[in-house]
Amino acid sequence: MTNTPRPATKPVRPHFSSGPCAKPPGWSADRLATASLGRSHRSKLGKGRITYSMDLTREILRVPDTHRIGIVPGSDTGAVEMALWSLLGARPITMVAWESFGEGWVTDVVKQLKLDATVVKAPYGELPDLSQIDQDSDVTFTWNGTTSGVRVPNGDWIKDDRKGLMIADATSACFAQDLPWDKLDVVTFSWQKALGGEGAHGVLILGPRAVERLESYVPAWPLPKIFRMTKGGKLIEGIFKGDTINTPSLLAIEDYIFALEWAKSLGGLTGLIGRADANAAALDAWVQKTPWIEHLALDAASRSNTSVCLKFASEAVAGLDEDAQLALVKKMASLLEAEDAAYDVAGYRDAPPGLRIWCGATVDTTDIEQLGPWLDWAWAQARA
Numbered sequence: 001m002t003n004t005p006r007p008a009t010k011p012v013r014p015h016f017s018s019g020p021c022a023k024p025p026g027w028s029a030d031r032l033a034t035a036s037l038g039r040s041h042r043s044k045l046g047k048g049r050i051t052y053s054m055d056l057t058r059e060i061l062r063v064p065d066t067h068r069i070g071i072v073p074g075s076d077t078g079a080v081e082m083a084l085w086s087l088l089g090a091r092p093i094t095m096v097a098w099e100s101f102g103e104g105w106v107t108d109v110v111k112q113l114k115l116d117a118t119v120v121k122a123p124y125g126e127l128p129d130l131s132q133i134d135q136d137s138d139v140t141f142t143w144n145g146t147t148s149g150v151r152v153p154n155g156d157w158i159k160d161d162r163k164g165l166m167i168a169d170a171t172s173a174c175f176a177q178d179l180p181w182d183k184l185d186v187v188t189f190s191w192q193k194a195l196g197g198e199g200a201h202g203v204l205i206l207g208p209r210a211v212e213r214l215e216s217y218v219p220a221w222p223l224p225k226i227f228r229m230t231k232g233g234k235l236i237e238g239i240f241k242g243d244t245i246n247t248p249s250l251l252a253i254e255d256y257i258f259a260l261e262w263a264k265s266l267g268g269l270t271g272l273i274g275r276a277d278a279n280a281a282a283l284d285a286w287v288q289k290t291p292w293i294e295h296l297a298l299d300a301a302s303r304s305n306t307s308v309c310l311k312f313a314s315e316a317v318a319g320l321d322e323d324a325q326l327a328l329v330k331k332m333a334s335l336l337e338a339e340d341a342a343y344d345v346a347g348y349r350d351a352p353p354g355l356r357i358w359c360g361a362t363v364d365t366t367d368i369e370q371l372g373p374w375l376d377w378a379w380a381q382a383r384a
């Protein structure tokens with residue numbers, strides 16, 4: 001037995017997964033509009049709902065008219081792959097990675113496309129030296145590293161006169177962090193992250209320089225239909241006007257619209273960022289007073305406000321190897337789940353052992369505040 005009491009109250013919504021993330025507060029399946037279901041996605045109604053979701057996306061993310069927005073197959077991975085396979089090969093390439101997803105894109109480019117790329121890496125918890133990146137090459141990076149909780153702090157390091165394209169996987173940044181659209185040529189995300197939408201589709205946002213590349217460069221390798229964005233050397237504009245490449249889930253789109261309308265009711269991006277920041281601050285307040293845990297992200301300036309990753313303090317796990325620490329994580333996560341106090345808080349499988357708590361806007365700050373004592377309890381139980 002331990003001296004850490006079982007807390008008397010629980011988070012109202014114990015949903016702290018880093019994807020699919022918590023639904024927006026007040027969500028319920030019967031609040032979704034359903035008139036488009038069972039209809040063609042090419043019907044006036046179906047296409048209207050697709051375009052409405054993209055118009056709301058533009059409004060809330062403040063995407064300028066210079067950038068096109070399209071729904072694509074295969075979730076965020078689909079959107080990133082589509083960009084990499086369609087755009088790369090024309091110029092030198094730099095792949096920047098500091099956690100698992102960024103590393104996945106490195107593998108894609110180096111091992112699958114077999115392209116010669118400069119790989120810039122940093123270990124978990126750190127950010128590479130962004131000032132060293134050659135911006136005359138095409139640069140691919142993850143804006144918010146979901147598995148390490150390290151994000152780029154801003155876009156100040158991105159040059160206006162870069163010759164290469166800036167390709168940002170921003171799936172756990174969009175709707176929680178400010179993105180400098182004029183500095184980003186490609187941005188991707190999926191709905192199940194900061195808006196708590198249903199997983200299914202990716203969103204691909206292309207700036208004018210990316211479109212120029214698509215229309216002037218043909219990769220040496222074949223592209224499957226679901227990756228193809230041009231026809232006869234011209235961009236297929238329809239993809240960015242609601243004519244999706246293949247059939248989307250209209251149910252997922254209605255769910256996304258629900259989340260977007262909720263986001264709008266909060267005042268849009270400012271409201272969303274405010275909620276994520278408040279959640280991350282509430283979690284940080286607990287971390288600061290808790291001796292057994294610390295942030296995986298070393299520098300507070302590049303610490304995520306969505307996927308907050310934590311590791312055990314070295315004194316707290318002295319003598320325990322990685323497997324023993326992973327066993328602790330597993331034990332804590334299953335205790336918390338069995339109590340319905342917190343779901344899905346184990347760190348990512350490839351990351352150093354620890355916890356990962358989603359702090360995006362769909363989570364309520366009061367639930368983060370309630371979570372701390374439960375983590376203390378689970379730690380004490382698991383260590384006992």
Ligand SMILES: Cc1ncc(COP(=O)(O)O)c(C=O)c1O
Pocket residue numbers: 018019074075076077078101102142144145146147169171172189190
């Ligand atoms: C940074 C990042 N990139 C890509 C992915 C993969 O996203 P999806 O499952 O939407 O393809 C994730 C999922 O967690 C992610 O966090």
